[in-house]
Amino acid sequence: MPEDIIxxxxxxxQLATRIWHWTxxxxxxxxxxxxxxxxxxxxxxxxxxxxANDDYAWMAVGSSPTQAYLRLGDTxxxxxxxxxxxxxxxxxxxxxxxxxxATIPSTYSLADGRRWHFFFAxxxxxxxTLFMIRSLWNxxxxxxxxxxxxEWRPSHIWRSLRDHGSLAVxxxxxxxxxxxxxxLSYIGVIxxxxxxxxxxxxxxxxxxxANWPFLTDLLGGRQSARSAHFITAFLLVLFFLVHILMVLxxxxxxxxxxxxxxxxxxxxx
Amino acid sequence: MTIITRRKLITGAAIGAGGLLSGCDAxxxxxxxxxxxxxxxxxxxxxxxTLGDRMELASEYRMAxxxxxxxxxxxxxxxxxxxxxSAAQGFADWRLRLTGLFxxxxxxxxxxxxxxxxxxxxxxxxxxxxxxxxxxxxGVPLKILxxxxxxxxxxxxxxFHCADRLGGRPYYESIDLLDGFHPQTILxxxxxxxxxxxxxxxxxxxxxxxxxxxxxxxxxxGIEAVASLAGIGEGKGGYWQDVAGYAWYAGI
Numbered sequence: 001m002p003e004d005i006i007x008x009x010x011x012x013x014q015l016a017t018r019i020w021h022w023t024x025x026x027x028x029x030x031x032x033x034x035x036x037x038x039x040x041x042x043x044x045x046x047x048x049x050x051x052a053n054d055d056y057a058w059m060a061v062g063s064s065p066t067q068a069y070l071r072l073g074d075t076x077x078x079x080x081x082x083x084x085x086x087x088x089x090x091x092x093x094x095x096x097x098x099x100x101x102a103t104i105p106s107t108y109s110l111a112d113g114r115r116w117h118f119f120f121a122x123x124x125x126x127x128x129t130l131f132m133i134r135s136l137w138n139x140x141x142x143x144x145x146x147x148x149x150x151e152w153r154p155s156h157i158w159r160s161l162r163d164h165g166s167l168a169v170x171x172x173x174x175x176x177x178x179x180x181x182x183x184l185s186y187i188g189v190i191x192x193x194x195x196x197x198x199x200x201x202x203x204x205x206x207x208x209x210a211n212w213p214f215l216t217d218l219l220g221g222r223q224s225a226r227s228a229h230f231i232t233a234f235l236l237v238l239f240f241l242v243h244i245l246m247v248l249x250x251x252x253x254x255x256x257x258x259x260x261x262x263x264x265x266x267x268x269x
Numbered sequence: 270m271t272i273i274t275r276r277k278l279i280t281g282a283a284i285g286a287g288g289l290l291s292g293c294d295a296x297x298x299x300x301x302x303x304x305x306x307x308x309x310x311x312x313x314x315x316x317x318x319t320l321g322d323r324m325e326l327a328s329e330y331r332m333a334x335x336x337x338x339x340x341x342x343x344x345x346x347x348x349x350x351x352x353x354x355s356a357a358q359g360f361a362d363w364r365l366r367l368t369g370l371f372x373x374x375x376x377x378x379x380x381x382x383x384x385x386x387x388x389x390x391x392x393x394x395x396x397x398x399x400x401x402x403x404x405x406x407x408g409v410p411l412k413i414l415x416x417x418x419x420x421x422x423x424x425x426x427x428x429f430h431c432a433d434r435l436g437g438r439p440y441y442e443s444i445d446l447l448d449g450f451h452p453q454t455i456l457x458x459x460x461x462x463x464x465x466x467x468x469x470x471x472x473x474x475x476x477x478x479x480x481x482x483x484x485x486x487x488x489x490x491g492i493e494a495v496a497s498l499a500g501i502g503e504g505k506g507g508y509w510q511d512v513a514g515y516a517w518y519a520g521i
Contacts, residue, residue, distance in 0.1 A: 029289075042399035049330070049393055052340035052400035105297040106290055110397065111514040112297055118521070119309035206395045207520030210479045211321040213328050222393060222401050 011262025012175075014138055020131040021259055024194075027124035028240075030116055031197075032233060033104040036097075037113030043084070043097035045230055049221035058227070061097035068095070125198050132190070144178055145187055151180045167249060174250040174258075189239055193232055200229035307516075314518040318447070327453055327478035330391040336402040339394075339460060341468035344433035344440065347488055352432050360472035365456070369428070369493040371418035379458065379472050385409045388455050396482040397519065406476050408457030412450050414492065420446070424494040428501050429475055432488035435508060442486040443498055443506045443517070444477055453478040456489060481519035483509045 044057035068084025086099040100106040160180040203225035219225040431440040470487025503511035
């Protein structure tokens with residue numbers, strides 16, 4: 001029997017999933033770019049409760065009008081032209097850490113960056129909460145993301161990872177139920193990384209620290225929370241890059257169409 | 270039906286990315302859109318004030334937790350002839366004036382402020398830029414000054430006037446009465462057991478521990494009780510709010 005017989009009348013991606021997917025993508029992009037504006041105000045990261053210019057930063061962007069570097073621990077990488085020293089659209093040298101094309105707004109304004117960040121943070125948090133509730137209700141989590149017991153076996157996960165070396169298998173994933181690597185990625189993003197963005201963000205707020213001190217304590221202090229916020233954001237960027245690569249390899253037009261109009265649920269009988 | 274080719278898709282994505290950037294900058298200049306974005310700041314204020322019993326204390330720390338150096342930011346030295354003259358005599362002639370909607374407007378010398386009941390607290394100072402420093406502050410709880418001055422019923426905000434100027438404008442800040450009467454809100458004159466250094470706001474600076482650093486006015490010369498912030502500065506409640514559009518409520 002052919003593998004792609006339509007057995008269900010439901011779309012591959014339900015309406016709630018599609019609305020959330022695109023709203024969330026927009027929010028994350030805007031929050032990443034406005035977040036880089038905020039980072040530019042103090043391009044140094046620390047561990048612990050406190051951290052300022054005289055304290056040891058585990059990560060720092062150093063800039064000057066002639067050259068710039070990124071320091072990770074004791075390793076210095078020259079970033080002249082990329083980070084900390086770059087040309088704006090009018091050819092002037094700027095010494096903010098992240099360049100204008102990566103920030104919102106494109107010229108430095110901490111106040112504006114914060115406005116964009118917090119406005120979309122509300123939409124992002126409300127969207128994630130509603131999506132989680134709806135996905136339990138419409139059984140998206142139970143049907144599509146739930147890991148069956150045998151799927152947790154390391155050998156199963158390893159096999160699924162190796163399968164991603166084959167273009168044919170990646171192509172198939174567009175019409176098949178999610179494989180283990182997909183499930184783990186989506187679970188990791190939806191239930192770990194995205195909530196972590198919210199909680200590490202809240203832990204940096206002095207008023208939240210007064211209301212919910214356990215949040216900042218749990219993360220090891222305000223500067224640790226800020227570092228974790230930054231690291232988690234870049235794990236999401238990493239997910240985004242792999243996600244886009246997989247969409248491109250598995251047939252981008254069909255995938256994007258399915259995420260817009262729902263597509264069809266095709267499963268092997 | 271329109272056929273989407275790969276080339277169209279890639280061109281579209283490139284235009285989209287470029288358009289997003291210039292579009293964001295255009296939106297950023299639009300006053301209506303700025304107001305929409307700023308509505309989130311109101312939401313932050315309402316939600317954070319609703320979360321607890323409104324008198325929750327900021328975390329306090331031990332001496333072992335102090336930052337080795339407490340960073341100074343903003344004005345590090347007011348450097349006006351009047352300020353320098355006052356500093357030269359250990360601020361013996363410094364006056365803190367209670368003005369505006371007080372039933373008993375009055376002024377205090379630094380010695381008078383120091384003779385009132387004091388509070389010492391080790392707290393974390395969180396700058397809007399992202400850095401933090403832990404310091405030990407000693408000063409008079411603002412509530413004691415407010416009780417001596419006796420606020421009129423119309424009073425809603427406390428405006429802190431300062432001796433420093435940034436870019437030619439006087440620095441000022443304001444808080445509401447809830448923060449004004451909060452037990453950790455103090456006018457500090459000591460940092461880490463020593464008289465407050467000039468860089469950190471000598472002789473008197475505000476500590477309003479549940480908000481970001483720019484609310485903690487330095488070089489405080491007066492507290493004005495007002496019914497509305499409209500008549501002060503450009504009406505947004507503080508120097509950075511007027512000049513750069515920072516949020517008046519800085520709890521996040």
